[in-house]
Amino acid sequence: MLLITLPAVSLAQAHLNLLDPMARTADYDLTADPCGGKPAAAPMATYSAGTDIEITIDLSVQHRPSLRAFISYDSFTTQTELAMISASGNGIYKMTVPIPLQPLGSAVLRVTDGNYVSCADIMIAEPAPLVPWRWYSRAAPGAL
DSSP states (O other): OOOOOOOOOOOOOOOEEEEETTOSOOOSOOOSTTTTTOOOOOOSEEEETTOEEEEEEEESSOOSSEEEEEEESSTTSSOEEEEEEEOOSSEEEEEEEEOOSSOOEEEEEEEESSSOEEEEEEEEEOOOOOOOOOOOOOSOTTOO
16 A cells, blocks of 8 residues: 655635735734734825825735725724725725825824734825916917
C-alpha cells in the first residue's frame, strides 16, 4: 500500500482593507469596533473640508451587500455616516465620500461591511479660499 502525505495548506482569506487613504494597518481581518483595536496613528492624508474625495477599498471576502464609510473626530464616541455603496462580489471598490466642513483637524475614516472594519487617520484642513467672481466680456470696448 502506498501512502502519500501532503503538507497541510492553510487557505486563510482576508476580508477588507482601505488602500487609499492608507489604513492604519494592512490587517484585512479586523472585527472589533471601532478600528479593530488598533491605536490612532499620524494622519496619512490631508483633505480640504467641504470637498468630495474618492477612497479605495480592497474587498476580498464579501459578507454583506454594502460598504459604509464613517468619520469620527473623537475616537468614535460619535460618528457620522458619509457614504454607502453596494458591493457585489470581491474586488477593488471606489467610493466617493464628502468631507464635512466642520470640524477641522484630526479625524478617523472608517469603512465597514458590517462585520469587518478598516480605519485611516486623516487630517481635515480649511477649505481653499474662494476666488472672487468677475465678469469678463470679449466684446469690443464700447460695443455693449
